[in-house]
Amino acid sequence: MDINILREYIPLYKDALFLTMKIGWQGILLSLILGLAGAAILHFRIPVLKAITGIYIEIFRNTPLLVQLFFIYFALPKVGIKITAETCGVLGLGLLGGAYMIETIRSGLESIPVIQTESALSLGMTKEQTFIHVILPQAISMSVPGLLANIIFLLKETSVFSTISLMDLMFTAKDLIGMYAKTIECLFLLVVFYLIMLLPVSILGSIVERRMRYGQFGD
Amino acid sequence: MSELLKVTHLQKKFGDNVVLKDINLSVKKGEVVVIIGPSGCGKxxxxxxxxxxxxxxxxxxxxxxxxxxxxxxEITKLRQKIGMVFQSYELFPHKTVLENIILAPMKVQKRSKDEAIKEALELLDKVGLVDKKDYYPRQLSGGQKQRVAIVRALLMHPDILLFDEVTAALDPEMVHEVLETMLSLAKSGSTMLIVTHEMSFARAIADRIIFLDKGEIVEESSDAKSFFIKPTTERAKKFLKTFDYE
Structure with missing residues (x-):
C-alpha cells in the first residue's frame, strides 16, 4: 500500500464523506419525522390516513432503495417533476427510512400497557395529551435500539447514491479505481471512511441507550 | 347532604356476557362506600x-x-371530578414523583407550576414522602408508589375518589401505610368508593358496604359492623366465610 497515494486521496474522500453525511442525516431527519407522524396516525387509528400509511409502508419496505431512487430521479421528470440528485437522495432515503421508523416507533407504542393510557385519562387528560406526555416518551425510549439500528442501516444505504451520480464515498472510490487503478488504497480508504462515519453513531447510540434505560425503567 | 354520584339501571356487557346488571347506587358527599365481593363479580x-x-x-x-x-x-371535564387509584399504581415511569403529580394539574387545569409544586409538596409531606420528590417510581417501594398515586389523584381536587384494589399488589407490611393514608382521607371528609379485599379495613372505614356478586348488588348495609357479623343474605354469608380459618 502506498502511503503517498493515501495522502493524496484523503481530501477527495473527505469531501465525499461530507456530502454523504449531509444527505444521509437530512434523509434520516425526514425519516424520523415521517416515522413519528405515521406512528401517531396508526396509534390513533385515523381513518383513510391509516390506510394510506399502511400502503406506504408496504411499498417502501418491499422495494430496494435503488429502485426507489431510479423512480424518483429518472421516472418523475417524465411527468414533469424535476429534482436535483441531492434532493432525490434525501427524499429516497427519507421515504425508505420513514417506513422502517414508523414500524419501530409503533412497536414501541404497543409495548406500553393500555392501563398507562387509562391512568392518564383518569386524571382528565385528553387522548392527545396522554400521547404526547405519557405514552410517546416511554415508547421512544423503548424504541431507541431499533431506531439506532435503522439510522445505521440508512447511513449504509447511502452507498447506493452513486448510481444517481452523487459524489458520495462509494462514487469516489469507484471513480478513482476506474481512473488510476489503485484498488487496494481506494478500498482501504473506503472502509476507513465508512467507519469514521458510522462508529461514532454506534458508540454514541449505545451510551444514549444505556442512559435512557437507567434514567427511566428497570423495575 | 347532597347526592354526588347517582347510578341508575346500569348495565355493562362484554359482547354477550353481562358483567353488571341493573346496578342502582347513589353516593352522598363525604360518604365512604366499600364494595366487596368475589373476584370476577364486576367490582x-x-x-x-x-x-x-x-x-x-x-x-x-x-x-x-x-x-x-x-x-x-366532555368526559375529560368529568374525570377531573373523579380521581382514580389503580391496583398497579400506574405512575409514569419516565417522570419523577413530583413530575408525576403536577403533570395533570398543569396540563389539564392549566395551573401554574409554582402553585402545583407548592400543593404537591404539602400533600407529599402529609403522606411522609416529601424527601422522595425527585425519585423515579422504580426507586420506590410498592407502598410508597401507591401513596404517590393517591397524592397524584388528590392534587386534581376531585369530588370523589375511586380506589380499585389498591393494596392487592402490595407486600403485607406495605398494606398498612396505604390504608392509613386512606383512613385519614376518609376522616377529612373525602367522598370515596373503595373496592377491596381487606375485610377488617372495610369494616373500619365504610359508611356503607355493598356486596356485589355475579354482577348485581346482593346486599347493602349502612352498618358495616353488623354486616360483617351477621350478613342477611346467604351469598354474603358464604363469601365472608371464605375469610375465616378456624
Whole structure:
C-alpha cells in the first residue's frame, strides 16, 4: 500500500464523506419525522390516513432503495417533476427510512400497557395529551435500539447514491479505481471512511441507550 | 347532604356476557362506600364505568349533575371530578414523583407550576414522602408508589375518589401505610368508593358496604359492623366465610 497515494486521496474522500453525511442525516431527519407522524396516525387509528400509511409502508419496505431512487430521479421528470440528485437522495432515503421508523416507533407504542393510557385519562387528560406526555416518551425510549439500528442501516444505504451520480464515498472510490487503478488504497480508504462515519453513531447510540434505560425503567 | 354520584339501571356487557346488571347506587358527599365481593363479580368494571373507562350498554351515571358518557369529549371535564387509584399504581415511569403529580394539574387545569409544586409538596409531606420528590417510581417501594398515586389523584381536587384494589399488589407490611393514608382521607371528609379485599379495613372505614356478586348488588348495609357479623343474605354469608380459618 502506498502511503503517498493515501495522502493524496484523503481530501477527495473527505469531501465525499461530507456530502454523504449531509444527505444521509437530512434523509434520516425526514425519516424520523415521517416515522413519528405515521406512528401517531396508526396509534390513533385515523381513518383513510391509516390506510394510506399502511400502503406506504408496504411499498417502501418491499422495494430496494435503488429502485426507489431510479423512480424518483429518472421516472418523475417524465411527468414533469424535476429534482436535483441531492434532493432525490434525501427524499429516497427519507421515504425508505420513514417506513422502517414508523414500524419501530409503533412497536414501541404497543409495548406500553393500555392501563398507562387509562391512568392518564383518569386524571382528565385528553387522548392527545396522554400521547404526547405519557405514552410517546416511554415508547421512544423503548424504541431507541431499533431506531439506532435503522439510522445505521440508512447511513449504509447511502452507498447506493452513486448510481444517481452523487459524489458520495462509494462514487469516489469507484471513480478513482476506474481512473488510476489503485484498488487496494481506494478500498482501504473506503472502509476507513465508512467507519469514521458510522462508529461514532454506534458508540454514541449505545451510551444514549444505556442512559435512557437507567434514567427511566428497570423495575 | 347532597347526592354526588347517582347510578341508575346500569348495565355493562362484554359482547354477550353481562358483567353488571341493573346496578342502582347513589353516593352522598363525604360518604365512604366499600364494595366487596368475589373476584370476577364486576367490582373493578363497575369503578371503571364510573369514570368512563368502560362504555355502558344501559342506564345512567350522573356525577355532580353531569352524565358520564364514555367516548365523549366532555368526559375529560368529568374525570377531573373523579380521581382514580389503580391496583398497579400506574405512575409514569419516565417522570419523577413530583413530575408525576403536577403533570395533570398543569396540563389539564392549566395551573401554574409554582402553585402545583407548592400543593404537591404539602400533600407529599402529609403522606411522609416529601424527601422522595425527585425519585423515579422504580426507586420506590410498592407502598410508597401507591401513596404517590393517591397524592397524584388528590392534587386534581376531585369530588370523589375511586380506589380499585389498591393494596392487592402490595407486600403485607406495605398494606398498612396505604390504608392509613386512606383512613385519614376518609376522616377529612373525602367522598370515596373503595373496592377491596381487606375485610377488617372495610369494616373500619365504610359508611356503607355493598356486596356485589355475579354482577348485581346482593346486599347493602349502612352498618358495616353488623354486616360483617351477621350478613342477611346467604351469598354474603358464604363469601365472608371464605375469610375465616378456624
Amino acid at each position: 373493578s368494571t363497575f369503578l371503571r364505568c364510573l369514570n368512563g373507562l368502560e362504555e355502558i350498554q344501559d342506564g345512567v351515571i350522573v356525577v355532580d349533575g353531569l352524565p358520564v358518557e364514555a367516548g365523549k369529549r
